[in-house]
Amino acid sequence: MRAAFGLVGGDLRQVYLAKALMAGGQSVLVSCLEGAAAGLAQASLKQLSSECQVILLPLPATRDGLTLNAPFAQEAVPLDHRFARLFSGKQVFGGMMEKLMASSPLWQAADCRDYYLREELVAGNAYLTAEDAVGLAIAEYPGGLGGSHCLVTGYGRIGKALCGMLRGLGAGVSCSARKAEDLTCIRASGCQALRYHELGRPFDVIFNTVPAPVLGEQALSAQAQDTLIIELASPPGGVDLEAAGRHSVRVLPAPSLPGKMSPKASGELIKEAVYNILAEG
C-alpha cells in the first residue's frame, strides 16, 4: 500500500482535494485527471486501485449514470463492471453516489460512502454558494450592492448566509419565508421579513434559493429594467422564465457555484468530510 488516498476523476475540486491531503502529509495518487494533474502523482486506474485503500470519487460521482464525472480525463470513464470491480474491498467515498452504485452490483463489494450526506459539507457549501452568488451579483449587476435593496427568497442555509453577507456589504435586505420562526429571525437580524404574496415590489437584485415557483407574474411585473435575478435553485428553479422574459427581467442561472468559483474551498470541505467519516469509523 504505497499511497493513502487514490483520487479518480473530478474537476478542480478534486485537484485541490489532492493538494489539501498532501499538505496534510498524506500520500496521494490521482487518475483520470490528466488535464489538471500538474504537480500530482498520476497513476493508471489499475495501479491506483491496487495501491490505495481509500478511493475518492468526485462530487457528483457521475452525472449521467453512464460515465464517471471526469471532465479532465483524457477519455470518458465508463461505469461498467470492470470499473466497479477495481474497488472491491476498498473504502470508496464520493458525492451523490446513488447513480454510480446503481451502475453495477459489484459496488456492493466496496465500502461506499456518500460524503455529500455529511452536514458539515452541506453547510460549508451553503456559505460558499452564498458568497459566490454575491460575487456574481457584484460582477453582473451594473449598480452597487451597497445601499441597494436586495431580495432573498427562502431562509434555508443559503438564504441565511446570503442575508448576512448582503447586509455585511451594506445592502438593505428583504427575505421571504413561510414559517413564523423564520420571519422572526429575519426581522431580528435586521432584514425585512416578507411573505411570498408580498414580493410584488421593486428590488435591485433578487437571489432565488427556492426550488418552487415563487417568483411569478406579480413579483416580476414589479421589477425595473436593471433588476437582476440570480437563480440558485436547481432547474426548473423558482422563476417563471416566461413572465421574466415578458417583463424584460434578466435571470442569471447559477447552479453549483462552489465547484466553479471556489474549487479550492470545496475541495477542502470534502477533505474534512472524508476525515470526519474516517475518524467516526
Place this chain on the structure above:
Amino acid sequence: MRAAFGLVGGDLRQVYLAKALMAGGQSVLVSCLEGAAAGLAQASLKQLSSECQVILLPLPATRDGLTLNAPFAQEAVPLDHRFARLFSGKQVFGGMMEKLMASSPLWQAADCRDYYLREELVAGNAYLTAEDAVGLAIAEYPGGLGGSHCLVTGYGRIGKALCGMLRGLGAGVSCSARKAEDLTCIRASGCQALRYHELGRPFDVIFNTVPAPVLGEQALSAQAQDTLIIELASPPGGVDLEAAGRHSVRVLPAPSLPGKMSPKASGELIKEAVYNILAEG
C-alpha cells in the same frame, strides 16, 4: 363579552403585551397587575374571567407551582381550584404551563396552550437574550468589546446570534462546539472554531450558553484578572464556580435576560405567538 383579551398577572412583559394588543385595536382587561397597570383597564379576576374569552397568563405561568407568577399583584394569587374554575371553557395561553396545569384538575376544562412551545417565540427570545448579554458585557466589562477577543460556548440559537452580534461590534470571536457542521459554520462566518478541550486560552469576555460543565479548571486557569464570564445557561450553568473563585474569574449570572432587559420586545413576541396560535386554530 366586552374584551377580547384578559391578562392575568405577570411582569413588565405582560404590561407591554397588553399595550401591543391595544395598539393593534384589541380590547384588553388586566388583573393581578396592580403595581404596573397605569393606562390599562383593570378588572377583578371574576369580572375579567366572565368578560374575556381569551386569557393570557404570564411567562412562566408560575414559578413555584403554588401561586401565579404575579410580581405586580397586590397580593399573592394562589393556584387553587377556585382560580382554575374561573377559566373553565376559556382559551388560556401561558408560558411553561405544566406546573400550573398540575395545580388543579379543573384546568382540564379550559383550552390551555403553552405559547412558549412556539418556535417563533423561542427564536425571538434567543436574539433578545444575545443582545441583552452583549449589553451586559458592555456595561460590566471594563475594557471595550471592539478589538477584544470573546468566547461563546455553544452554537445553538443564542450562541449563533451572539457570534454575529459580537463580530458586528468589532470583537474577535471564538466559538466552541461539538458538531462538525457547527465548526464549519463558525469558521465560515469569520469566527474561530474551537473544540471544548481547546478552551484553555485567555479571553476578554466569555459567554456561556451551554447547560453542562464546559468551563472548568483548564479554561478558568487560563483567564486574566479582568476576564468576565456571563452565564446565560440555567443553574447550575456551565461554569465550575469553585474553580472560577480559585482563579478570581468574575462570573455574572444572567438568567432570563429578555424579561428584565427587553420586556417590550418580549411582550410583542408573545403577542405574535398568541396571534399565530389563534390563526392556526
Place this chain on the structure above:
Amino acid sequence: MRAAFGLVGGDLRQVYLAKALMAGGQSVLVSCLEGAAAGLAQASLKQLSSECQVILLPLPATRDGLTLNAPFAQEAVPLDHRFARLFSGKQVFGGMMEKLMASSPLWQAADCRDYYLREELVAGNAYLTAEDAVGLAIAEYPGGLGGSHCLVTGYGRIGKALCGMLRGLGAGVSCSARKAEDLTCIRASGCQALRYHELGRPFDVIFNTVPAPVLGEQALSAQAQDTLIIELASPPGGVDLEAAGRHSVRVLPAPSLPGKMSPKASGELIKEAVYNILAEG
C-alpha cells in the same frame, strides 16, 4: 530614579493605565489614588515627584481649575504653586491641560503635553463611546435593538462608529448629516441618509452626537412613548429638553461614557498615546 512613571490622581482609567504600564514591564508609582490603589505601589507626592521622570495626570487633569481631578484621593489636591513646583523639569502628560497650566506659572518649568490632543486617543475614545452608548441603549430601551429603527444624528467619528455597530446588531439605521459626502457614505454603508429637516418621523432609539439644537419640536413630536434618546453631546446637547418633556420623550444624558463604562480600555488608550508621544520625542 526608581520608577519610570508616576501617576497622580484620576479615576479608574488611571488605575488601569498603571496596570497596563506595569504589564508592559514598566515600574510605576501612584499618588492621590488611595481609594483604588490595591496592587499598586503608592508614594507621597513628594516621593513620587523625586523618583519619577514622567508624570501622568488624569483626563481631564482638572475639572474646576482649582483642584486636581482625583476622586479616589484621600483629600482634595489643590492646584497651587507648591503642587506645580513638584514637577519642575519633569515630563508631564495629562488630558485637557489648559486649566491646570493656568493654575500656576510654575508649570512652564515642566515639559507639559496634552495626550488628549492625540488623534489616536480621540479616535479610540469615539469607538468606546459608541459601544458604551449601544450598551446603554440595550439596557435602557425596553424593546430590542435587533429589528428596531435607530437614528444617529451626526456622522463624525462617534456617529460613524454607531452606524456600524447598530447595523452589526441587526438594527435599521438612519443617520442625519449635512455634507453631501457624508450622505453618500451613509447610503453606501446601508443606512438611510437624512437631512436635518427630515427627522420628523418615529424612531425607537435616537443617539445624538451633535452639540447643536438638531432635535427640536418637529422631531420630538413624532416620537412614540417608548422612544429613548441617548444624549452623547456635551451640555447643552442637541435635544430641546423642554419639547422632549412636552412630548414625554425620555432623554438620557450620557456624557463621558468611556471613563465610566470602559475605564480599562480608556486607560490603555492613554498608555498608547503616551508611548507614541515619547517615541516621537
Place this chain on the structure above:
Amino acid sequence: MRAAFGLVGGDLRQVYLAKALMAGGQSVLVSCLEGAAAGLAQASLKQLSSECQVILLPLPATRDGLTLNAPFAQEAVPLDHRFARLFSGKQVFGGMMEKLMASSPLWQAADCRDYYLREELVAGNAYLTAEDAVGLAIAEYPGGLGGSHCLVTGYGRIGKALCGMLRGLGAGVSCSARKAEDLTCIRASGCQALRYHELGRPFDVIFNTVPAPVLGEQALSAQAQDTLIIELASPPGGVDLEAAGRHSVRVLPAPSLPGKMSPKASGELIKEAVYNILAEG
C-alpha cells in the same frame, strides 16, 4: 434650448447618467455614444451644443489629451479648437478636466467644472471600488473569503470600506497603516492592525490600495501558491511585480473598477455630483 443636458462621449457610466437624468424628469441629448445609445435621444455635436446649456463630458474627459474619451463613438473625437469652440458660453462638467482644458485655449470661454473633485463622488467611488474588488476576489480566488485571512494595505477611503465589507463576508482582516490613529481604528473595528514591516506573513487575498512600494520581497516571499493580490492602486501600484513573479504570486491589476463593474452606480454618483454643483451655483 430644447434639452437640459447634453452628454458627449464616455462609456456605460455616461449611458446610465443619461438614464438617471431622464428618470428624474430631465431632457437629455447624447452624442458620440453611438454604440450604446439605444433608448437615448442622439444628436450631432453641433445640434447638441446649440440646444443644451449644460454639457456633461465623461470621466475622465480624455485619456490621451488628444481625443475625447469616447469608446462608443463611431469615430474618434479630436480635442481641437473646433471641438472646444462648440461649448463656448456653456456650463461644461467633466471628470479630470486638466488635460482636456489644456487642449485648447478656447475652453476658457466655457464655464468648466471638474465633478471628480467633489468629495461625495470620490467617497461614493471608494465604496464601489471596494465592493467591486471584493467581487473580483470572490470570482478569482479559488478559496472562499468567508473564514479566509485577507490583508488590506492602506486605511484610506477604499481601505476602510474594504475592511468593513470583508469582515461583513466573514473574512478575518488585517490592515496595514502608518498613522497611530489608523492603527487604533483598525483594531477597534475588529481587524488586526499591522505596520508595513510586518507584512511578511501569509494571507489568502491581499488588496493593495497604496500607490507606493509596500508589497516587496519580504511580504511576497511569505505568500502561498494560491494567494491572490488585487492591485487597486494606479500603475506602478504597490507590488514589486518582479518579486511577485519570482515567488509565483498572482497579481491581478484592477484599476478603475467602478467604471467597468458598476457603471450604473457610477453614473448615478456623477448625476448627484452635477446636481450638487448646480445647486451650489
